[in-house]
Amino acid sequence: MERFKGYVLDLDGTIYRGPYLMPGAREVVAELRKRGCKIVFLSNKAIQTRVDYAEKLTRLGIPATPEDVINSSLVTVDYLRREQPDARLYIIGEPPLIKEALNAGLRLARQPEETDIVVVSFDRTFHYGKLRFAYNAIMKGARIIATNADRTCPVEGGEELPDAASIIAALKALTDKEPELILGKPSPRVLEMATSRMGLKPSECLMVGDRLETDIVMGKAAGMKTALVLTGVTRREQLEASDVKPDYVLDSVAELIEGA
Ligand SMILES: [Mg+2]
Numbered sequence: 693m694e695r696f697k698g699y700v701l702d703l704d705g706t707i708y709r710g711p712y713l714m715p716g717a718r719e720v721v722a723e724l725r726k727r728g729c730k731i732v733f734l735s736n737k738a739i740q741t742r743v744d745y746a747e748k749l750t751r752l753g754i755p756a757t758p759e760d761v762i763n764s765s766l767v768t769v770d771y772l773r774r775e776q777p778d779a780r781l782y783i784i785g786e787p788p789l790i791k792e793a794l795n796a797g798l799r800l801a802r803q804p805e806e807t808d809i810v811v812v813s814f815d816r817t818f819h820y821g822k823l824r825f826a827y828n829a830i831m832k833g834a835r836i837i838a839t840n841a842d843r844t845c846p847v848e849g850g851e852e853l854p855d856a857a858s859i860i861a862a863l864k865a866l867t868d869k870e871p872e873l874i875l876g877k878p879s880p881r882v883l884e885m886a887t888s889r890m891g892l893k894p895s896e897c898l899m900v901g902d903r904l905e906t907d908i909v910m911g912k913a914a915g916m917k918t919a920l921v922l923t924g925v926t927r928r929e930q931l932e933a934s935d936v937k938p939d940y941v942l943d944s945v946a947e948l949i950e951g952a
């Protein structure tokens with residue numbers, strides 16, 4: 693396997709599954725860092741803060757700071773801060789996303805009438821009142837943007853839950869409108885942020901992940917080489933049936949350094 697200056701490593705299904713580290717993940721990250729490679733960790737989940745991810749990685753033996761982590765709430769908030777700093781937001785999401793938005797100086801709407809943008813994310817506290825607020829805001833002209841549109845979200849313990857896709861579908865059924873933008877994976881903004889963090893060109897980086905439709909599609913679109921790991925959601929039969937062909941297929945992340 694070629695050597696790269698930068699590695700973008702997906703978390704769930706690649707570095708860990710729920711509370712368990714993938715075999716070899718710790719050694720791989722340590723070895724890549726020893727070689728002077730830059731590393732960024734990616735998650736599409738907006739239900740934990742980057743501080744939580746960094747703490748979890750550190751606890752599992754992979755020292756990390758919040759700056760090493762990019763998740764869909766960060767990409768969404770970064771977009772809103774740069775492109776829509778004065779918009780009043782209604783956020784369907786959990787406290788970490790709302791906290792990230794408030795920390796960035798973004799403003800929340802108090803009434804549907806004053807809402808410029810409805811931000812849709814995974815929200816395990818979604819209820820009728822939130823649906824009604826969002827419906828009224830959208831019917832009065834609010835735009836919709838989403839942190840991600842994943843169908844399932846692996847949570848701590850390995851359990852899979854319906855993700856933002858279920859809430860996007862509920863809003864579409866009511867308003868016939870869909871998000872104008874989806875800012876997490878596979879949006880190109882995710883890897884733009886990753887390469888600018890690392891100070892590298894896409895061609896100098898490898899995108900490593902377990903999902904063809906998000907990790908691999910996104911890496912290819914960004915001009916990176918891609919590696920699919922088979923420790924997550926993708927089975928070898930699915931890979932063979934898919935048009936999406938990664939540059940490398942690895943039994944696990946450990947193979948990033950094997951034989952090198
Ligand atoms: Mg994954």
